[in-house]
Amino acid sequence: MDEPSNQQRAIELLQQLGLKEYEAKSFVALARRAEGTAKDISETSEVPRTRVYDAIRVLESKGLVETQHSNPQVFRAVSIDEAVSTLQSEYVGRTETLRDALGGLEPSDDGRTTEATHEVWAIEGDQGITSRTEQLIAGATEEVVLVIGHGSIFTDRLAEQLQTAHERGVSVVVGTVDEDLEAEIQRALPEVEVFVSGLEWLRGSPLAGDDTEISRLVLVDREAILVSSFTETAEADRTHEQGVFGRGFDNGLVAIVRRLMATGLPVEDDPEEGGVAG
Missing domain, CATH: 3.30.870.10 (Endonuclease Chain A)
Incomplete structure (x- = not known):
């Protein structure tokens, strides 16, 4: 699989795991380089520069990006293994919360059940x-x-x-x-x-x-x-x-x-x- 295909696939998978489009594109752009400014990320990801900062703030809150408070600010993605582990933990946490929420639903069928023989x-x-x-x-x-x-x-x-x-x-x-x-x-x-x-x-x-x-x-x-x-x-x-x-x-x-x-x-x-x- 060539690089463009890998990049698009990575963006799609990150969105499936809960990131929004600009967040996924910004993270993938950083994952391709050692570090970068908002301008670098925008040029690589085609995310509008004014939206890069919003995306980075979300990624930072999720533990996926680190920030160097210089002028201009410089950002870098955490390692691939750390990113996968972080997203996996969040995904598991969400599914467990979903289990609790679904388990707490009140039945709406008046308790009717299907006989096992049918x-x-x-x-x-x-x-x-x-x-x-x-x-x-x-x-x-x-x-x-x-x-x-x-x-x-x-x-x-x-x-x-x-x-x-x-x-x-x-x-x-x-x-x-x-x-x-x-x-x-x-x-x-x-x-x-x-x-x-x-x-x-x-x-x-x-x-x-x-x-x-x-x-x-x-x-x-x-x-x-x-x-x-x-x-x-x-x-x-x-x-x-x-x-x-x-x-x-x-x-x-x-x-x-x-x-x-x-x-x-x-x-x-x-x-x-x-x-x-x-």
Whole structure:
């Protein structure tokens, strides 16, 4: 990625983390040099000079910029590591405050709840689906069966979560679509049972006009299921992940997928009798 692209990406990310446009541009301009005056920052960032001072005051209050009170004043950005750590702490603080605020909301549905046996929801986007996968694994008490249909799903973070679940006594079984991915996962999780799944329908059937690629199947404690797939987007070489989530042992979606998954496991058991896998 060239420098202009890096610069624009940095500005966009800083704005996503709470900085306004001129603040983000001013910080990036300072990050590119050892130090600079308001004039230097304005010339580098294209922020009007009269607005640079306002932006710097905000950045200074956030601990992102230091000021030398000379004539003219000179500014410098803190180190990249310090800036990232500072923004991360602020972001975490805001999310915790958001958690408290949302948790304190009064319910507006008169206490009505959805019965678990009828709980089926659609989920869009890899971030949301990844987050739900993490929540399911973190909440597992007995068993996690995960079938990975695409190598990009298996990340270091997912491996860490599966290992943590295994260490707290949860039975973890991971299925893959090919031997290469099986070997990669087994190296990362040597104490976890890993196998090549016999679920041929994970790959779809192009000859039959079905090129849908199942990206992940997650079954937790035999009562919660997440199934997702990749679909092509208009943008070249990009895919969009979408899925469905169901909960409840008597849920039809859970029951059907649980039995389908059992056909691809190395040890087949009747889920009604004693679990999905031994």
